[in-house]
Amino acid sequence: MRNSLSTLSTRNTRNALAGLALVGLALTGCSAATDTTDDASATTEAATITLYTSEPQAKIDAVVAAFNVIEPGVTVDVFRAGTGDLTARIEAELTSGDVQADVLLAADAGTFEGYKADDLLRAYTPADVDALNPDVVDPDGFYTGTRIIPTVIAYNTTMIDTPPTSWQELTDSAYADLITMPNPDVSGAAAYNAAVWLNTPDLGDDWLSALAANNPVIAESNGPVSQAVATGTQPIGIVVDYLVRELKAAGSPIDVSYPAEGVPYVSQPVGIFASTSEQDASEAFVDFLVSAQGQELAVEQSYLPVRNDVGTPEGAPAMDDIAILSPDLQVISDSRADAVARFTELFS
Structure with a gap:
């Protein structure tokens, strides 16, 4: 198996000369407008998403912190549990309405195949998908593996x-x-x-x-x-x-x-629930997980990555050296x- 995968701001200084006070105010107003436009174009609009995950708490806390360096306006509320407890929670929520999470990061592709068949997931192809190991990417675009x-x-x-x-x-x-x-x-x-x-x-x-x-x-x-x-x-x-x-x-x-x-x-897939009301923020989180920066963090956390441009953990074998069981x-x-x-x- 082959392992394949700023916000800019400018600030003008104001001239404090009394005779140019009005001009200075005008320039300051223009600078503020420029800052607002740049910030809006470089970051996702402020939002809160709920993440269901089986990741260890310390690891998912580090992931969210790194994501928030890039997307400071997105709050990620994490509910962490074992996959069995997560699937039971999702099933219980479905009996009374919609799933209360926006994003699921857990378990194996088989779990996501079931949710895909039940129309519970939103199709989304992550940015830079061509850099990812194709074995972990759902060909229908409903989920993507995030680590091996x-x-x-x-x-x-x-x-x-x-x-x-x-x-x-x-x-x-x-x-x-x-x-x-x-x-x-x-x-x-x-x-x-x-x-x-x-x-x-x-x-x-x-x-x-x-x-x-x-x-x-x-x-x-x-x-x-x-x-x-x-x-x-x-x-x-x-x-x-x-x-x-x-x-x-x-x-x-x-x-x-x-x-x-x-x-x-397992490839710890990530998918977005079809019922989400925060599509843009959810997509930004998915993009981060499989980005070079997100995968470098995965390697730091001892995981084998899903792209080949970020190295592997110290002491880990190359994927080509591991015999893999990949059933249907x-x-x-x-x-x-x-x-x-x-x-x-x-x-x-």
């Missing part, structure tokens, strides 16, 4: 001498009671993974059943999984890769293995609920 987030095998380097290098290896009895992984009822990435694994011929239900037989600990989300591996509570984890990089950079004894069969990944999105969308139910049946 593979799920991998993490291991504690003080407890595991030879790490597993495949998904199949995790079903070996040697790993019984040593594995932890996130709950797909809470984590959107985990729900997507369950559907991908069950629809991958070399894995499927037999593999998932064998993994369940090894009695893995099911954590609420990816964060607790990575922490459990870093502390040695569970020496093996199935988790998104950026958390491993962050903990390793902070000095934790943790490292990552990319399974030979390939890794599922419609199949994943259609089978997701059944996959989560099957996971719950096997691992409860």
